[in-house]
Amino acid sequence: MDNLILQYTLENALKYSxxxxxxxxxxxxxQNDPKLKANVKELSQKxxxxxxxxxxxxxxxxxxxxxxxxxxxxxxxxxxxxxxIPRLKNAKGKVIMRFAPNPNGSLSLxxxxxxxxxxxxxxxxKGSYLLRYDDTDPKVKVPLKEAYNWIKEDLQWLNxxxxxxxxxxxxxxxxxxxxxxxxxxxxxYVCTCNPEKFRKLIQKSIIxxxxxxxxxxxxxxxxxxxxxxxxxEAVLRIKTNIMHSNPAVRDWPAxxxxxxxxxxxNKTNKVWPLLNFASAIDDHDFKVTHILRGxxxxxxxxxxxYIYDYFNxxxxxxxxxxxxxxxxxxxxxxxxxxxxENKLLGWDDPRLGTIRALRRRGIQKETIINFxxxxxxxxSDIHVALENLYxxxxxxxDKTSNRYFAVIDPIKLTIENSPEKEVKxxxxxxxxxxxxxxxxxxxxxxxxxxxFTSLKKDKLYRLMDCLNFTFxxxxxxxxxxxxxxxxxxxxxxxxxxxQSKGLIDIEILMDNGTLVKGLAESSVKKLKVDxxxxxxxxxxxxxxxxQKNKLTFYYAHR
Numbered sequence: 001m002d003n004l005i006l007q008y009t010l011e012n013a014l015k016y017s018x019x020x021x022x023x024x025x026x027x028x029x030x031q032n033d034p035k036l037k038a039n040v041k042e043l044s045q046k047x048x049x050x051x052x053x054x055x056x057x058x059x060x061x062x063x064x065x066x067x068x069x070x071x072x073x074x075x076x077x078x079x080x081x082x083x084x085i086p087r088l089k090n091a092k093g094k095v096i097m098r099f100a101p102n103p104n105g106s107l108s109l110x111x112x113x114x115x116x117x118x119x120x121x122x123x124x125x126k127g128s129y130l131l132r133y134d135d136t137d138p139k140v141k142v143p144l145k146e147a148y149n150w151i152k153e154d155l156q157w158l159n160x161x162x163x164x165x166x167x168x169x170x171x172x173x174x175x176x177x178x179x180x181x182x183x184x185x186x187x188x189y190v191c192t193c194n195p196e197k198f199r200k201l202i203q204k205s206i207i208x209x210x211x212x213x214x215x216x217x218x219x220x221x222x223x224x225x226x227x228x229x230x231x232x233e234a235v236l237r238i239k240t241n242i243m244h245s246n247p248a249v250r251d252w253p254a255x256x257x258x259x260x261x262x263x264x265x266n267k268t269n270k271v272w273p274l275l276n277f278a279s280a281i282d283d284h285d286f287k288v289t290h291i292l293r294g295x296x297x298x299x300x301x302x303x304x305x306y307i308y309d310y311f312n313x314x315x316x317x318x319x320x321x322x323x324x325x326x327x328x329x330x331x332x333x334x335x336x337x338x339x340x341e342n343k344l345l346g347w348d349d350p351r352l353g354t355i356r357a358l359r360r361r362g363i364q365k366e367t368i369i370n371f372x373x374x375x376x377x378x379x380s381d382i383h384v385a386l387e388n389l390y391x392x393x394x395x396x397x398d399k400t401s402n403r404y405f406a407v408i409d410p411i412k413l414t415i416e417n418s419p420e421k422e423v424k425x426x427x428x429x430x431x432x433x434x435x436x437x438x439x440x441x442x443x444x445x446x447x448x449x450x451x452f453t454s455l456k457k458d459k460l461y462r463l464m465d466c467l468n469f470t471f472x473x474x475x476x477x478x479x480x481x482x483x484x485x486x487x488x489x490x491x492x493x494x495x496x497x498x499q500s501k502g503l504i505d506i507e508i509l510m511d512n513g514t515l516v517k518g519l520a521e522s523s524v525k526k527l528k529v530d531x532x533x534x535x536x537x538x539x540x541x542x543x544x545x546x547q548k549n550k551l552t553f554y555y556a557h558r
Contacts, residue, residue: 005029005046009054010066011558012387018059020051027384028391067464067493067537083373085124088290089317095127096289099155100134100279103147105332106347106354107154109368109389113324116372118292119160128163130286131155134279135169136272138263141333143169145264150347154355158365166286168278169266175273178281178311179236179255183218187310188254190221191237192229202250205243211251225271231259238277240306252276252303280304284313291318295379322381324372326353350511350554353386361511362532362542362556367393390557397532397540397556402427402434406506406535407497408518409449415469417478418443423466437523441466443478444499446519448537451494459491464536466496495536497521505550508541511557524551532556 008028013020025047030036036043054062088095097118101111122129131152135143148167155162182188191198191210201208213221225234236255244250254277261267273281279300283291293300301318308315330338335352338344348356358368371389375382404427420442428434445463455461455471460479462468468479468486479485486493497503502522509515520535527533531543541553 002046002050004032005050006054007066008391009047009050010062013054013062014059014066014558018055018057018062020054022047022051024385024387025051027388032391032395063537064490064492083376085120085373086377088121088125089319091125091290094289095122095125096130096287097122097127097292098130098132098283098286098288099160100132101151102134102137102141102332103143103151104135104137104141105144105147105335106150106356108332108355109326109353109358110324112158112355112368112372113321113375113377114292114294115155115160116158116369117321117377120373121290121292127289129161130164130166130288131162132166132282132286133168134275135167135263135265136275136278138169138261138266138269138272139258142262143264144336150356157355157359158369164286166282167265168273168282169263171278171282172266172269172271172273174285175255175278175281176271178307179273179277180219180222182238182307182310183222183236184215185310186215186218187239187306189213189218189237189239190225191235191251192221192233195232202242203247205250207242208237208251211237211239225255225257229257231257231270233257238303238306240303244302246299246302248299249302276300276303277307280307283316284308284311288316291316292377293318293320295320295322295381319377320379321377322379324375325381325383326386345513349513350509351513360542360544361554362397362540363389363393364396366396393557394540399428399431401532401534401540403429403534403536404521404524405439405495405497406518406520406524406538407446407448407495408508408516408538410446410497410519411449411452412499413445413447413452413476413496415443415445415467415476415478418467418469419478425465437521439466439498439521440500441498446497446499446503447494448518451492454492456491460486460489462486462490462493463496464493506553507550508535508538508553508555509544510555520551527551 005025008025009020012024026044029043029047099115099118101107107115119129133148152162179188189211191208193208193210198208221234222236225236234257235253237251238254240249240251242250253274255271255273257270258272259270261269298320305315330352335344335347339346344351347354348360350357350361367389371392375384423439423441424436425439426432426434426436457471457473460468460470462483467481468490470477470479497519503519504522504524505517506520506524507515507517527543529543529546532540534540539558540556542556543551544554545552
């Protein structure tokens, strides 16, 4: 266990400029073995001590210790246990649940909590999954035409079987029909008050004068919303208890007028339903039995139940879930703005937490599915460390991800008296069955510029799995080959490539948006797009594009 703590701590420190984070390390350990929760106090103490030690080391010393793990086989990890899906309340008959995103951008990891947990419940109860696009905002959070397909593709990739799809912007006539019924029943009215005046009245629980008009007059006003009234002049409101304890429930707005629609699928309609009205109607029409709703929308229940009471409908069983929060997250609106300003490459930019971005980096669907499932479902917001997601992803890809040699920012290095020989190295240190390849080496190598500039006089260095050498200020000299000699007095292990024909130019788009370039061994030519490998000293990467003389990779994680 001590070795595992040290390994995770070193890995975390190297990712964050030499400073490991106690919480992130503990999170990785618990993700790897949930049984450790039973002794979390003792575990926390050990991690604190290890973090203190590791953070006191230089980055070179941290790298040296971490590289030692690369040359030693690791034990197989214990098989992880999956979380069970809780029972649904009153699950009688066929269960129908819905995931209702606004298609104004790509799905994010945060969206997946709702998307996947709805499916977990549906799958367990052999029910039906409705994908409903809540796309009735043609002015502010305007839908993105491409996002309709992106969302469908992401759900399909996540193994979510969609049984039915609905697009709210194509159901406006249905919403108009129900709205007119409510007006005729005298349960809805058209308000033409100044918004600020209405707000002051409602705060004092005073009825708006518009509410007192006859249903016949209200019907005329409703029809005038489509022809006469301009944007901002009229709103259809649902009649509620004017004395309700929450002012936001009192006579809430159901329809508004938008003069110029920016909607990609509907630029002609001017009267648009708001979320609570369209959602209430759809849940009834599509026979939704259970709703999984974010805690930020709890007020929707209280609003929508007025409509259900007016029509004598049965309201679905409702559960609530908090948000999945992780550091560095950007809202859909922020992402769109940054893309428009050319500050992001697109919705799959590696700096983002969108499913498109995570997929492109090589995060597996099994990782996301299990990560969301293991996070559970409840009303509390969950703060998660992406390091835990990466640790889980590593458990899925580690065995099949062969290791390759690459040198970023290569510098030529000549080691005098180095013997000519063949160096055979397995593609995976823990799984010899994955095969091997050989390097023909002499005295001429490439090493990383960062390593080259760190060389110190009279220190012993090692080229991984190859040889040991020293530096005397004027030349680099062969010392020995065995790892034992290095362990006694060595300073640092370096990754290398022979100066030979056939090396491949590579570039890696990192998770911070920077592009690093270097050389890789010739074996990478056999890789296919979407293959995931590990470059020593860099981390796991996914092959994104193959060109004649260059390969482009996306960085996943260490």
